[in-house]
Amino acid sequence: MADYPAPYLIQFPKLGAADIGYISVGENTKDPLPFAMQRVFWTYHTPESILRGRHAHHRTEQVLIAVAGRIIVTTEQANGDIQIFRLEDPFVGLYVPPCVWHTMQYSHTAVQLALASQPYEEADYIRDFQEFRQRWSPQN
Template identity: 70%
Template sequence: MTDYPAPHLIHFPKLGAPDIGYISVCDPLQNPLPFVVQRVFWTYYTPESIVRGRHAHHRTEQVLVAVAGRLTVITELATGELQTFRLEHPNEGLYVPPNAWHTIQHSHTAVQLVLASGPFDEVDYIRDYDEFRQQWALRN
Protein backbone atom coordinates (compact mmCIF):
# COMPACT_ATOMS: atom_id res chain seq x y z
CA MET A 1 0.00 0.00 0.00
CA THR A 2 1.24 3.47 -0.87
CA ASP A 3 1.49 5.93 2.00
CA TYR A 4 -0.02 9.31 1.22
CA PRO A 5 0.34 12.50 3.24
CA ALA A 6 -2.67 13.57 5.28
CA PRO A 7 -4.87 16.37 3.93
CA HIS A 8 -2.97 19.64 4.25
CA LEU A 9 -2.80 23.16 2.90
CA ILE A 10 -0.43 24.09 0.10
CA HIS A 11 0.58 27.73 -0.28
CA PHE A 12 1.31 28.97 -3.79
CA PRO A 13 3.44 32.08 -4.34
CA LYS A 14 1.45 35.33 -4.37
CA LEU A 15 3.20 37.77 -6.69
CA GLY A 16 2.08 41.36 -7.25
CA ALA A 17 0.64 44.22 -5.28
CA PRO A 18 -2.80 45.67 -4.45
CA ASP A 19 -2.47 48.39 -7.08
CA ILE A 20 -1.72 45.99 -9.96
CA GLY A 21 -3.25 42.70 -8.83
CA TYR A 22 -1.74 39.30 -8.16
CA ILE A 23 -0.68 36.10 -9.86
CA SER A 24 -0.07 32.72 -8.27
CA VAL A 25 1.93 30.06 -10.05
CA CYS A 26 2.24 26.32 -9.63
CA ASP A 27 5.69 25.64 -11.07
CA PRO A 28 6.85 22.01 -10.89
CA LEU A 29 10.48 23.11 -10.56
CA GLN A 30 10.05 25.65 -7.77
CA ASN A 31 6.98 24.51 -5.80
CA PRO A 32 6.02 21.05 -6.98
CA LEU A 33 2.74 19.36 -6.13
CA PRO A 34 2.93 15.87 -4.65
CA PHE A 35 1.76 14.47 -8.01
CA VAL A 36 1.77 15.21 -11.73
CA VAL A 37 -1.45 16.96 -12.77
CA GLN A 38 -3.34 14.95 -15.39
CA ARG A 39 -6.77 16.57 -15.15
CA VAL A 40 -8.09 20.03 -14.30
CA PHE A 41 -11.72 20.92 -13.70
CA TRP A 42 -13.71 23.61 -11.92
CA THR A 43 -17.11 23.97 -10.27
CA TYR A 44 -19.14 27.17 -9.99
CA TYR A 45 -22.65 28.55 -9.42
CA THR A 46 -23.13 25.92 -6.71
CA PRO A 47 -25.97 26.89 -4.35
CA GLU A 48 -24.82 27.32 -0.75
CA SER A 49 -27.36 24.72 0.37
CA ILE A 50 -25.68 21.98 -1.72
CA VAL A 51 -22.93 19.78 -0.29
CA ARG A 52 -20.62 18.59 -3.05
CA GLY A 53 -17.92 15.95 -2.95
CA ARG A 54 -19.26 13.24 -0.65
CA HIS A 55 -16.79 10.71 -1.96
CA ALA A 56 -13.24 9.38 -1.72
CA HIS A 57 -10.91 7.94 -4.33
CA HIS A 58 -9.00 4.68 -4.58
CA ARG A 59 -6.04 6.26 -6.43
CA THR A 60 -6.64 9.90 -7.39
CA GLU A 61 -4.91 12.68 -5.48
CA GLN A 62 -6.31 16.20 -5.73
CA VAL A 63 -5.57 19.80 -4.83
CA LEU A 64 -8.66 21.99 -4.34
CA VAL A 65 -8.37 25.76 -4.79
CA ALA A 66 -11.02 28.42 -4.16
CA VAL A 67 -10.07 30.78 -6.98
CA ALA A 68 -13.06 32.93 -5.99
CA GLY A 69 -15.35 32.91 -2.98
CA ARG A 70 -15.07 30.44 -0.12
CA LEU A 71 -15.03 26.66 0.20
CA THR A 72 -15.49 24.79 3.45
CA VAL A 73 -14.01 21.32 3.09
CA ILE A 74 -14.33 18.56 5.66
CA THR A 75 -12.01 15.59 5.24
CA GLU A 76 -12.22 12.27 7.03
CA LEU A 77 -9.60 9.56 7.06
CA ALA A 78 -10.42 5.90 7.65
CA THR A 79 -8.99 6.32 11.15
CA GLY A 80 -11.94 8.63 11.83
CA GLU A 81 -9.75 11.76 11.95
CA LEU A 82 -11.80 14.77 10.84
CA GLN A 83 -10.37 18.06 9.64
CA THR A 84 -12.15 21.22 8.52
CA PHE A 85 -10.48 23.57 6.05
CA ARG A 86 -11.72 26.99 5.00
CA LEU A 87 -10.37 27.94 1.59
CA GLU A 88 -10.83 31.60 0.70
CA HIS A 89 -7.48 32.67 -0.72
CA PRO A 90 -6.68 31.86 -4.38
CA ASN A 91 -3.01 31.26 -3.53
CA GLU A 92 -3.88 28.39 -1.20
CA GLY A 93 -4.84 24.82 -2.07
CA LEU A 94 -5.94 21.79 -0.11
CA TYR A 95 -4.22 18.48 -0.83
CA VAL A 96 -6.72 15.60 -0.63
CA PRO A 97 -5.18 12.11 -0.74
CA PRO A 98 -6.98 9.05 -2.11
CA ASN A 99 -7.89 7.80 1.34
CA ALA A 100 -9.90 10.85 2.39
CA TRP A 101 -13.67 11.16 2.29
CA HIS A 102 -14.42 14.81 1.60
CA THR A 103 -17.40 17.11 1.51
CA ILE A 104 -17.40 20.65 0.15
CA GLN A 105 -19.73 23.60 0.73
CA HIS A 106 -19.45 26.60 -1.57
CA SER A 107 -20.24 30.22 -0.90
CA HIS A 108 -22.56 31.61 -3.55
CA THR A 109 -19.69 33.21 -5.48
CA ALA A 110 -17.25 30.30 -5.13
CA VAL A 111 -15.30 28.96 -8.07
CA GLN A 112 -13.42 25.78 -7.18
CA LEU A 113 -10.44 24.69 -9.27
CA VAL A 114 -9.36 21.05 -8.91
CA LEU A 115 -5.98 19.68 -9.96
CA ALA A 116 -6.13 15.88 -10.16
CA SER A 117 -3.48 13.19 -10.49
CA GLY A 118 -5.42 11.13 -13.02
CA PRO A 119 -8.15 11.25 -15.65
CA PHE A 120 -11.78 10.72 -14.67
CA ASP A 121 -12.53 7.07 -13.97
CA GLU A 122 -15.84 6.21 -12.29
CA VAL A 123 -14.29 3.00 -10.90
CA ASP A 124 -11.84 5.16 -8.88
CA TYR A 125 -14.68 6.77 -6.89
CA ILE A 126 -16.01 5.50 -3.58
CA ARG A 127 -19.40 7.20 -3.37
CA ASP A 128 -20.91 5.16 -0.54
CA TYR A 129 -19.74 6.25 2.92
CA ASP A 130 -20.03 2.78 4.47
CA GLU A 131 -18.02 1.31 1.60
CA PHE A 132 -15.35 4.00 2.18
CA ARG A 133 -15.04 3.08 5.84
CA GLN A 134 -14.78 -0.62 4.95
CA GLN A 135 -12.32 -0.18 2.05
CA TRP A 136 -9.82 1.94 3.93
CA ALA A 137 -10.20 0.20 7.28
CA LEU A 138 -9.05 -3.00 5.56
CA ARG A 139 -5.93 -1.23 4.28
CA ASN A 140 -4.92 0.25 7.65
Protein backbone atom coordinates in the same frame (compact mmCIF):
# COMPACT_ATOMS: atom_id res chain seq x y z
CA MET B 1 -1.87 0.61 -0.36
CA ALA B 2 0.63 3.47 -0.74
CA ASP B 3 1.36 5.72 2.21
CA TYR B 4 0.05 9.26 1.76
CA PRO B 5 0.19 12.24 4.13
CA ALA B 6 -2.95 13.60 5.78
CA PRO B 7 -4.74 16.45 3.97
CA TYR B 8 -2.80 19.72 4.29
CA LEU B 9 -2.81 23.30 3.02
CA ILE B 10 -0.42 24.39 0.28
CA GLN B 11 0.54 28.00 -0.22
CA PHE B 12 1.23 28.95 -3.83
CA PRO B 13 3.52 31.87 -4.67
CA LYS B 14 1.67 35.20 -4.57
CA LEU B 15 3.44 37.46 -7.03
CA GLY B 16 2.52 41.11 -7.55
CA ALA B 17 1.15 43.92 -5.42
CA ALA B 18 -2.20 45.31 -4.30
CA ASP B 19 -2.00 48.20 -6.77
CA ILE B 20 -1.42 45.97 -9.83
CA GLY B 21 -2.92 42.60 -8.84
CA TYR B 22 -1.47 39.16 -8.25
CA ILE B 23 -0.62 35.94 -10.03
CA SER B 24 -0.08 32.54 -8.42
CA VAL B 25 1.62 29.64 -10.19
CA GLY B 26 1.77 25.88 -9.73
CA GLU B 27 3.99 23.79 -11.97
CA ASN B 28 4.32 20.03 -12.37
CA THR B 29 8.10 20.19 -12.21
CA LYS B 30 8.48 21.64 -8.71
CA ASP B 31 6.78 22.49 -5.45
CA PRO B 32 4.21 23.19 -4.27
CA LEU B 33 2.29 20.55 -6.26
CA PRO B 34 2.89 17.07 -4.82
CA PHE B 35 2.00 15.30 -8.11
CA ALA B 36 1.96 15.78 -11.87
CA MET B 37 -1.43 17.09 -13.03
CA GLN B 38 -3.44 14.89 -15.37
CA ARG B 39 -6.76 16.72 -15.12
CA VAL B 40 -8.08 20.18 -14.25
CA PHE B 41 -11.72 21.00 -13.56
CA TRP B 42 -13.72 23.73 -11.84
CA THR B 43 -17.09 24.10 -10.15
CA TYR B 44 -19.13 27.29 -9.88
CA HIS B 45 -22.65 28.66 -9.22
CA THR B 46 -23.22 25.93 -6.64
CA PRO B 47 -26.12 26.82 -4.30
CA GLU B 48 -24.99 27.27 -0.70
CA SER B 49 -27.44 24.58 0.45
CA ILE B 50 -25.72 21.89 -1.66
CA LEU B 51 -23.03 19.64 -0.20
CA ARG B 52 -20.76 18.37 -2.97
CA GLY B 53 -18.06 15.75 -3.03
CA ARG B 54 -19.19 13.01 -0.65
CA HIS B 55 -16.65 10.56 -1.99
CA ALA B 56 -13.09 9.29 -1.76
CA HIS B 57 -10.68 8.12 -4.45
CA HIS B 58 -8.72 4.92 -4.77
CA ARG B 59 -5.76 6.56 -6.56
CA THR B 60 -6.45 10.20 -7.38
CA GLU B 61 -4.69 12.97 -5.47
CA GLN B 62 -6.17 16.47 -5.70
CA VAL B 63 -5.41 20.06 -4.81
CA LEU B 64 -8.56 22.16 -4.31
CA ILE B 65 -8.36 25.95 -4.64
CA ALA B 66 -11.06 28.57 -4.02
CA VAL B 67 -10.17 30.98 -6.81
CA ALA B 68 -13.22 33.05 -5.80
CA GLY B 69 -15.56 32.98 -2.82
CA ARG B 70 -15.34 30.57 0.11
CA ILE B 71 -15.30 26.78 0.26
CA ILE B 72 -15.56 24.74 3.45
CA VAL B 73 -13.91 21.34 2.93
CA THR B 74 -14.37 18.56 5.46
CA THR B 75 -12.03 15.59 5.20
CA GLU B 76 -12.19 12.28 7.00
CA GLN B 77 -9.35 9.80 6.98
CA ALA B 78 -9.85 6.07 7.31
CA ASN B 79 -8.70 6.22 10.95
CA GLY B 80 -11.60 8.59 11.72
CA ASP B 81 -9.57 11.83 11.89
CA ILE B 82 -11.78 14.69 10.69
CA GLN B 83 -10.41 18.06 9.58
CA ILE B 84 -12.27 21.17 8.42
CA PHE B 85 -10.57 23.61 6.06
CA ARG B 86 -11.81 27.07 5.05
CA LEU B 87 -10.53 27.98 1.60
CA GLU B 88 -10.96 31.63 0.63
CA ASP B 89 -7.58 32.83 -0.61
CA PRO B 90 -6.79 32.07 -4.27
CA PHE B 91 -3.13 31.38 -3.45
CA VAL B 92 -3.94 28.59 -0.96
CA GLY B 93 -4.84 25.05 -1.99
CA LEU B 94 -5.84 21.96 -0.05
CA TYR B 95 -4.06 18.72 -0.82
CA VAL B 96 -6.49 15.76 -0.62
CA PRO B 97 -4.76 12.38 -0.91
CA PRO B 98 -6.42 9.13 -2.02
CA CYS B 99 -8.44 7.19 0.56
CA VAL B 100 -9.79 10.40 2.17
CA TRP B 101 -13.53 11.08 2.24
CA HIS B 102 -14.21 14.73 1.41
CA THR B 103 -17.17 17.07 1.15
CA MET B 104 -17.34 20.69 0.03
CA GLN B 105 -19.82 23.46 0.76
CA TYR B 106 -19.58 26.63 -1.30
CA SER B 107 -20.55 30.25 -0.93
CA HIS B 108 -22.77 31.23 -3.89
CA THR B 109 -19.90 33.18 -5.48
CA ALA B 110 -17.36 30.39 -5.05
CA VAL B 111 -15.34 29.04 -7.94
CA GLN B 112 -13.31 25.93 -7.12
CA LEU B 113 -10.35 24.91 -9.22
CA ALA B 114 -9.34 21.26 -8.82
CA LEU B 115 -5.98 19.89 -9.94
CA ALA B 116 -6.00 16.10 -10.15
CA SER B 117 -3.27 13.49 -10.50
CA GLN B 118 -5.39 11.12 -12.64
CA PRO B 119 -7.76 11.43 -15.60
CA TYR B 120 -11.43 10.91 -14.75
CA GLU B 121 -12.35 7.28 -14.21
CA GLU B 122 -15.60 6.37 -12.46
CA ALA B 123 -14.03 3.19 -11.02
CA ASP B 124 -11.60 5.41 -9.03
CA TYR B 125 -14.48 6.84 -6.97
CA ILE B 126 -15.91 5.32 -3.82
CA ARG B 127 -19.24 7.06 -3.28
CA ASP B 128 -20.74 5.03 -0.44
CA PHE B 129 -19.51 6.14 3.00
CA GLN B 130 -19.99 2.73 4.61
CA GLU B 131 -18.00 1.10 1.82
CA PHE B 132 -15.26 3.71 2.39
CA ARG B 133 -15.16 2.89 6.11
CA GLN B 134 -15.07 -0.86 5.48
CA ARG B 135 -12.39 -0.68 2.79
CA TRP B 136 -9.92 1.58 4.58
CA SER B 137 -10.65 1.19 8.28
CA PRO B 138 -7.49 0.60 10.35
CA GLN B 139 -8.79 -2.87 11.35
CA ASN B 140 -8.58 -4.12 7.71
